[in-house]
Amino acid sequence: NAGVTQTPKFQVLKTGQSMTLQCAQDMNHEYMSWYRQDPGMGLRLIHYSVGAGITDQGEVPNGYNVSRSTTEDFPLRLLSAAPSQTSVYFCASILGTVNYGYTFGSGTRLTVV
């Protein structure tokens, strides 16, 4: 069981570039989320999905898009990267019946210059 797999692990972007952070899980979890982690601010919810075809915004959705075409995959798109998006991004999933706690990926460290 791979759990939650995030790629890439590291990425440097120039301001204005776009990119997609990949997230895949093999546990048949219905609920998936994207968080960003910044020093002193904990984790902030960007977008989440309760199942294939259904997504919604979290606390800090501006500048990001998501889609959920399959149960397994939940990519996060940065439309036009800005230095304020420099952060560590985590994808996480929950089975989807009761919130027994997230399974997290290992993260993507993104730097926007």
Add this chain to the structure above:
Amino acid sequence: AQSVTQLDSQVPVFEEAPVELRCNYSSSVSVYLFWYVQYPNQGLQLLLKYLSGSTLVKGINGFEAEFNKSQTSFHLRKPSVHISDTAEYFCAVSEETGGFKTIFGAGTRLFVKA
């Protein structure tokens, strides 16, 4: 809306000493509570959770936490820490009937000294 406050940003402690990491939450409805641990350059790992039942919950690595509804707290404790417990610890809250949206605290960095 929910919120989580971790009262200490850093906690230094000597090896084999006890430790308490404090967490207070705010919510108008019943909640589930969690503690996660993050080792350097890794993702978060679930340490323990409170869903219902006994207010004292035990987790991995000898940690435990107590849910206090009247004080809206969920403090994490360990009677004797090891060097390997050095990590960042996050308290998190999720509404019982609000889906799975989870709000995290800012984190407490536990530093265990020899």
